[in-house]
Amino acid sequence: MENLNGVELEQAKRAGQRALESLREVQDSLGSARNWGIFDMLGGGLLTDMVKHSRMREASARMEEARARLLDFQQELKDVELPLDLRMEVGGFLSFADFFFDGLIADYLVQSRIGEAREQVEDAIYQVTQLLEHLSRL
Numbered sequence: 001m002e003n004l005n006g007v008e009l010e011q012a013k014r015a016g017q018r019a020l021e022s023l024r025e026v027q028d029s030l031g032s033a034r035n036w037g038i039f040d041m042l043g044g045g046l047l048t049d050m051v052k053h054s055r056m057r058e059a060s061a062r063m064e065e066a067r068a069r070l071l072d073f074q075q076e077l078k079d080v081e082l083p084l085d086l087r088m089e090v091g092g093f094l095s096f097a098d099f100f101f102d103g104l105i106a107d108y109l110v111q112s113r114i115g116e117a118r119e120q121v122e123d124a125i126y127q128v129t130q131l132l133e134h135l136s137r138l
Helices: 006-041 047-077 091-100 107-137
Strands: none
Touching: 006 047, 006 107, 047 107
């Protein structure tokens, strides 16, 4: 690690910060979609249903952006030597992002998937944060 290129390290840090920012935006969007979904299940009506679906589309778009930024971060990390226990495992999150918005059928299923997505995003945020802390010590 002594010959680690400072430029590569800075690029990895910037990519990680962008990924973390995107993941936090997904987290916020999913929280909003969840809240509107709960309101909808309690008898919200047409307007509530429209807002809920709008929030879900927003969360989907942000999830795609986060996915792209995580892939960029993963690519930048290839240039930085990290201990094996700090390798980034985003495969689960990426495949979950593909699955998340396929075939949403009923409100309770939507709420369940939103909850699962929030857990996946929280896990990804934790992983990226750990990696960024490690990179800052290099």
